[in-house]
Amino acid sequence: MAKFFAVTLAVIAIASAIPIVMHTWEPPVDISVHGKLIDDQMSETMVEAGICFLASQLVLAFFIWRYSNRPKGEKIRSFPGGAKGLVVAALIIVGLEVMALGAFGTKAWASIYFTPPSASALPIQVQAGQFAFYFRYPGPDGTFGPLHPEMINEATENFFGLDTAHDPDSKDDIVTAEMAVPVNREIHLLMHSKDVGHSFFVRELRIQQDFVPGLDLSVHFTPTKIGKYEIVCTQLCGLGHYNMKAYLEVMSQEDFDNWLKQQAALQ
């Protein structure tokens, strides 16, 4: 029974590692400038975690195989080096390495959160609400008009609560249900929620950021590949959570300019 357990454990450990080594399930290809840092950090952590996982499970399996049901006369022996050796091993091999990994990993985090967006970044506002995202572009004046939550009205499609009759800045604002951005241009995404918590997750962009009702948050990123990508909500927001999504279209600058003109005409 013990030997069978040991073999089962070893088989499970190795089988668990196979899809990782074979890259069977992987995140979609990165389309951002900062994403490589995250992907590299992920790979380095995977190597370390994989070694720790396999080594510990296989040694556990081996010891179960070797030291179970021993005959009566055999004596108890102690692990060479005893507890002290193992404590030192835990501190150095796992502790130091994991802490170092964490320290290097801050570089990827810092690249998103500790640097401000450049002055030339394109500002886009995104509003999350049960169960849709809406996007706002500032229009030719480059300024967003103020929000009036009491004027939000889905029936008249005033999703943001804009008062275009009185606020001159709002007049040229462009509100859309899809997000389009020019390729290789930094985007400064200004985020707010109108009701409950939501999240903005684009796997390919390596960006995930919660919307916090009552807080204005922002992230910035630079998409590098033209294409259409899914924006999903990852913060449980109610019964339609599973269906709350929009699309991000990364276009050439020329296509983006045309798209923006078309959207402006539709307002």
Add this chain to the structure above:
Amino acid sequence: MHDMSAHAVHHHAPPTGFIRKYIFSLDHKVIGEQYYLLALVAVYIGLVLSWIMRIHLAWPNAAIHGLQFLSKTGAPGGVMTPEYYLQLMTMHGTIMVFFVLTTAPFAGFGNYFLPIQVGAEDMPFPHINMMSFWVTFVAFIVAVAAFFVPQGPPLSGWTAYAPLSALGEVAGPGQGTGQVLWAVSIAIFCVGQLLGSLNFISTTLDMRCQGMSLMRLPLSVWAWFITSCIGLTAFAVLMPACILLILDHVAGTSFFIPSNLVVNDQIQPHSGGSTLLWQHLFWFFGHPEVYIAIVPAMGVVSHVLITNMRRPLLSHRVIIYSMLSIAFLSYMVYGHHMFVSGMNPFSSIAFSFPTLAITIPATIIVLIWIGSLYGSKLRINSASLFALGFISMFISGGISGFFLAQPSIDIMLHATYFVVGHFHLVMAVAALFGIFAGTYFWFPKVTGRMMNETLGKIHFWVTFVGAYCIFMPFHYLGMAGNVRRYQAFVDDFMAPLMPVHKFITIAALITGAAQLVFLYNLIHSRFWGKPAPQNPWEGTSLEWSIPSPPPFDNFGGKLPVVYHDPYQYGVEGETSDFVMQDSPEQTNSARDER
């Protein structure tokens, strides 16, 4: 520590009537069994909920016959609505975390065995102990009542993030009465745990018998003691958080609701609250809660493993200090649940390092377990198999924590199935393996009968392989970007992942079915099992020095005197390889290697 051996008198007389003996009992053993039974009822409810969710995820349009009787509107014709999926998910998490993972390994086993293992005849405050169980029972009834109110249970998950949880019915089905019942239930539950923790702490510090120094306490006692200390502070924060949430619902306050929220085109009549406040309060409890579930299991597993390895661990002290370090660090790591929540990004770095640091004491414990297996004389039985399975699960679940502890990687893995796989392995499955190990190990002591070993091993094999088949693929799904808390995967992106979901569902159904074997074994052995001797596993701690089942006052009116460290195994005796803790016999065995 008191010397009470000379005048050991049980401070309350044995009850005679059925109600005082089995219902409103003051006896810590009966209370321990009551907690265990409550967890048993809860775990099967939680299991059925997980089955229903898994079937729905794999076959979203399939009718689950009978489900319409639980909720006509939630599952018309047995086909679940999107909101009902979330409502069942909330109840699955709530029931499992609070009423199983906290209740069984800590309150259940702890109540029964902590006083016996320290050499006491009961806890110092038996009435408070009785109250702690009945308060917990009421909390359970209130939680389950949410199934039967109009609109059903809340859909905001076991984490009940505000303002979804605070706005009331306008935020979604179940967010009115159901959510209030949830918050009332958890607040009451906290009271029960606080009362229980007080008793555990005072029993450990004040009721130890003569000779039972702190370092002579078995590791299970240390684990329950440390858990009580964590619980005392963690539940003391969750309770007021729940009270504030209730006030937001019933008193028109705005603790967790900011100004100018618009739902259904209507401005909500709240202003000035903070949604992140709920997350801070909740996770200040929520992360230590992980250790409230896992530390008792660590203690139980150490105790079971040592007995079956026939040797003490390489170091008793190092395990104790490591568990204490985990408890200490547990309050400094909770922010890793909130890396992308919108809190200050510098805080994420500050929370990341203690989270990474907690791997050190956890690794030390694992290495000491594995290192102690070297040169041991391991006995294989259902209890030791589950204890070894625990180690494997704890390693697997713990290692995925390397990823989630790093804010940069969390950007990709947060709110995906990777997180679900991680916490199910390290917290849920590992703790359940601890509960199973404890059950197979202590069942003979509690009932005076042995459990069926063959059924126990069948239970182990299916559960061990099954748990890996369920929760390892969760990690892969998460890495591929499969987000959690979705009732169906409607977009093209997740369609290729559906075969994995189907595989997981089938594994979950089979693994769940194996739990019925356990239930049958438990009930059958309770009444018809082979009679158990006093010390079937040749253990050394005090519970094995008394009859099975133990008498009302545990030690027959005379408290024991302890002469040894708790795990005197590997002793070269003529007939046995161990010396009981209360045996005056001198030993020359190798003591704890310090």
